[in-house]
Amino acid sequence: MLQATALSKSYGEKVALQPLSLTVKGGEVFCLLGANGAGKTTTINLFLDFIPRSGGSATVNGLDVTQHSLETKRLLAYIPEQVNLYRNLTGLENLTYFQQLSGQAPMPRTALLALCDRVGLPSGAPDKRIATYSKGMRQKVGIAIAIARNARALLLDEPTSGLDPQASNEFSAVLSDLRADGVAILMATHDLFRAKETGTRIGIMKHGAMVDEFAAADIGHADLEQLYLRHMRN
Amino acid sequence: MIMTIARKEFTEMFRDGRVRSGGLALLLLVGGSLLYGMRQTQQLATERDTARQLTRAHWVSQPAKNPHSAAHYGIYAFKPRATLATLDDGVDPYVGVTTWLEAHKQNEFQFRPAQDATSAQRFGTLTAATTLQLLVPLLIILLGFAVFAGEREQGTLRQVLSLGVKPSVLGAGKALGVAGVLSLVLIPAAVLGVIAITGMPDGGSDLVRLGVMIVSYIAYFVAWLALTLAISAFASTARVSLAASLGVWMLVCILAPRLMTDVVRSVHPTPSASAFAAAMKRDLDGGFDGHATGAQREKLFEEAVLKKYGVDSLSQLPVSFAGLSLHEGERHGDEVFDKHYGALWTTFAEQERVRELAAVVSPVLAMRSLSMALAGTDVAQHLHFQNAAEQYRRSLMTAMNGEMTMKSKGQDFDYKADPSTWSNVAPFDYEAPSAAWVLQRHTPAMLFLGVWAAGAVLLAGWSIGRMTP
Ligand SMILES: Nc1ncnc2c1ncn2[C@@H]1O[C@H](COP(=O)(O)OP(=O)(O)OP(=O)(O)O)[C@@H](O)[C@H]1O
Ligand SMILES: [Mg+2]
Numbered sequence: 001m002l003q004a005t006a007l008s009k010s011y012g013e014k015v016a017l018q019p020l021s022l023t024v025k026g027g028e029v030f031c032l033l034g035a036n037g038a039g040k041t042t043t044i045n046l047f048l049d050f051i052p053r054s055g056g057s058a059t060v061n062g063l064d065v066t067q068h069s070l071e072t073k074r075l076l077a078y079i080p081e082q083v084n085l086y087r088n089l090t091g092l093e094n095l096t097y098f099q100q101l102s103g104q105a106p107m108p109r110t111a112l113l114a115l116c117d118r119v120g121l122p123s124g125a126p127d128k129r130i131a132t133y134s135k136g137m138r139q140k141v142g143i144a145i146a147i148a149r150n151a152r153a154l155l156l157d158e159p160t161s162g163l164d165p166q167a168s169n170e171f172s173a174v175l176s177d178l179r180a181d182g183v184a185i186l187m188a189t190h191d192l193f194r195a196k197e198t199g200t201r202i203g204i205m206k207h208g209a210m211v212d213e214f215a216a217a218d219i220g221h222a223d224l225e226q227l228y229l230r231h232m233r234n
Numbered sequence: 235m236i237m238t239i240a241r242k243e244f245t246e247m248f249r250d251g252r253v254r255s256g257g258l259a260l261l262l263l264v265g266g267s268l269l270y271g272m273r274q275t276q277q278l279a280t281e282r283d284t285a286r287q288l289t290r291a292h293w294v295s296q297p298a299k300n301p302h303s304a305a306h307y308g309i310y311a312f313k314p315r316a317t318l319a320t321l322d323d324g325v326d327p328y329v330g331v332t333t334w335l336e337a338h339k340q341n342e343f344q345f346r347p348a349q350d351a352t353s354a355q356r357f358g359t360l361t362a363a364t365t366l367q368l369l370v371p372l373l374i375i376l377l378g379f380a381v382f383a384g385e386r387e388q389g390t391l392r393q394v395l396s397l398g399v400k401p402s403v404l405g406a407g408k409a410l411g412v413a414g415v416l417s418l419v420l421i422p423a424a425v426l427g428v429i430a431i432t433g434m435p436d437g438g439s440d441l442v443r444l445g446v447m448i449v450s451y452i453a454y455f456v457a458w459l460a461l462t463l464a465i466s467a468f469a470s471t472a473r474v475s476l477a478a479s480l481g482v483w484m485l486v487c488i489l490a491p492r493l494m495t496d497v498v499r500s501v502h503p504t505p506s507a508s509a510f511a512a513a514m515k516r517d518l519d520g521g522f523d524g525h526a527t528g529a530q531r532e533k534l535f536e537e538a539v540l541k542k543y544g545v546d547s548l549s550q551l552p553v554s555f556a557g558l559s560l561h562e563g564e565r566h567g568d569e570v571f572d573k574h575y576g577a578l579w580t581t582f583a584e585q586e587r588v589r590e591l592a593a594v595v596s597p598v599l600a601m602r603s604l605s606m607a608l609a610g611t612d613v614a615q616h617l618h619f620q621n622a623a624e625q626y627r628r629s630l631m632t633a634m635n636g637e638m639t640m641k642s643k644g645q646d647f648d649y650k651a652d653p654s655t656w657s658n659v660a661p662f663d664y665e666a667p668s669a670a671w672v673l674q675r676h677t678p679a680m681l682f683l684g685v686w687a688a689g690a691v692l693l694a695g696w697s698i699g700r701m702t703p
Contacts, residue, residue, distance in 0.1 A: 050395070050396075050702060069398075070398045070400060071398065072398070073395075074397070074398035076398075078392075078393065080389070080392055080393065082389060084388050084389030084390045084393065085390060086388075088246050089242070089246065093242075097242050098393065098394075098397065101239070101397050101399050103399075145393070155396075
């Protein structure tokens with residue numbers, strides 16, 4: 001579903017991403033681990049065609065993301081590190097807006113409220129303006145938007161940043177559901193525990209390069225942390 | 235989907251208190267200027283009607299007197315105030331609306347409110363046209379500068395662009411949202427305007443002009459809206475977008491017209507009033523070659539008349555020599571006027587052409603000249619009236635001098651015409667040019683305006699299409 005082939009990005013002299021190849025099939029959760037500045041966000045931005053690539057290619061469902069910029073985006077749902085919403089609109093109005101811009105039939109209010117409930121938004125919050133939301137609450141609306149899009153693939157850039165442990169846990173459950181529905185998920189995260197828990201494959205990035213890649217099932221929690229730290233120290 | 239975007243834009247803007255108060259202020263301004271214009275039009279129309287009847291009454295009630303004295307007594311000609319002048323009084327305050335028709339002279343307009351007005355009044359006359367041409371674009375900028383740049387700054391643009399929405403849909407939705415808020419101001423204003431115009435006596439006759447005017451203003455606003463969106467899609471922050479849009483507004487609305495006035499003056503200079511008068515006096519006194527003195531020309535004319543009537547002395551003439559020579563004087567004067575005023579008016583027309591071509595640099599210039607033309611208050615229609623008034627003056631002089639020539643004899647200067655002579659002269663009845671006359675002359679302005687609107691829309695499409703978060 002998601003495929004990068006020798007995908008690379010440099011800003012002048014500075015190499016942000018060395019030629020990277022990865023594949024995420026439907027029903028897979030690929031977790032990208034790596035220190036700050038390792039190139040995780042860069043990879044996701046390249047899949048979204050937000051920045052021009054320097055080499056290689058990225059495809060979604062076999063379509064090149066630059067040549068089919070709009071079509072590939074329609075197959076995706078994206079949760080940024082920092083979900084930003086319209087401050088003067090309520091949470092529900094934001095959700096409705098993004099859901100309708102996805103080109104789908106409008107969802108009834110009850111369905112939207114159920115969705116808010118599913119991502120753990122406190123009851124009463126959906127009808128309050130975003131200006132009154134905490135960071136985690138905004139993140140939850142972002143997750144609700146992504147679910148409402150019924151996307152074939154998810155690009156998640158530290159989606160649980162700012163979520164309390166319970167909400168993180170609920171988010172893991174949501175991801176499991178989506179995975180079971182055959183959605184391909186590429187997630188950048190700093191949370192080794194969640195990566196092991198929800199991921200099917202794990203990649204460790206360093207200085208713009210993928211230094212290790214393995215199946216999540218092949219490694220224990222403790223071993224993952226050891227492996228990660230070893231890569232970072234070298 | 236366009237409507238979804240438009241509705242969200244509308245809701246967001248409407249919930250912004252600054253937008254509400256700005257819109258309300260503009261609504262009051264437009265409404266106020268319309269009401270002021272209406273009152274002005276009605277007042278001027280009444281004044282003009284009264285004065286027209288008065289000048290005619292004065293003319294008709296002259297006692298038996300020498301026709302040439304009557305010709306000197308003269309008549310005032312009044313330019314009718316078009317109902318659309320309510321919206322745009324154009325050059326009227328500067329060139330005046332009255333001209334004095336008398337023997338021997340082609341007078342320029344006399345009544346110039348701008349000359350009498352105190353400077354405070356002069357800047358205070360905010361017409362609907364000024365509001366529409368300068369302030370509405372400003373409101374468009376205030377409503378639209380943040381539509382993309384603000385979202386970019388807030389970070390919401392990232393999410394919007396990740397959805398795969400077509401740029402054209404996104405742009406159209408945003409534009410419609412801004413237009414929706416704008417129409418809260420403009421639709422009441424337009425309704426008020428249409429009611430005001432059609433409610434006036436013979437206001438219905440201007441409907442074609444009004445229609446074209448409304449369409450032109452819509453095209454003008456589309457150009458501004460598209461330009462604002464193009465800049466917003468391009469700018470890194472809302473602040474940059476606002477600064478850039480305001481910069482364009484200053485350049486296009488304030489600087490370009492000022493500059494244009496200077497350019498027009500230097501490319502097609504008009505003579506100073508005193509130089510113009512001096513040159514005309516020289517030709518009037520000395521003939522075109524400037525050598526023949528008045529006395530010499532009189533002598534030649536006398537000889538020609540004697541020869542024509544086959545008599546030896548002026549007293550033997552079967553007609554009045556005074557009448558003939560007055561007529562000859564008018565004929566010579568008309569030639570001189572035609573030469574000098576003709577040149578002046580050609581210069582005016584050339585200036586107008588330059589101004590219209592300058593619309594390439596600024597849509598305001600196209601809109602301004604089109605608006606004035608449609609309102610019937612531009613230079614061309616001022617000259618049209620001047621011409622008609624001058625033709626009337628000439629026919630009046632021909633009639634008076636003819637009366638003198640035929641009814642009197644030889645060198646008798648004491649002939650008195652019957653008072654019925656005065657009422658036999660038809661009153662001056664001016665018909666303003668038709669809408670077609672105006673439209674035909676202003677095709678370039680309409681074309682430029684259309685090109686500006688289309689160009690701005692294309693620019694916006696391009697700018698939104700290549701937008702990044
Ligand atoms: N616009 C830019 N110009 C120059 N360098 C950039 C630019 N954007 C990113 N980089 C560089 O690219 C590298 C990769 O950045 P990226 O944002 O992908 O890291 P990341 O793995 O997402 O880090 P984090 O965990 O902090 O989110 C960094 O070294 C960063 O400095
Ligand atoms: Mg990052």
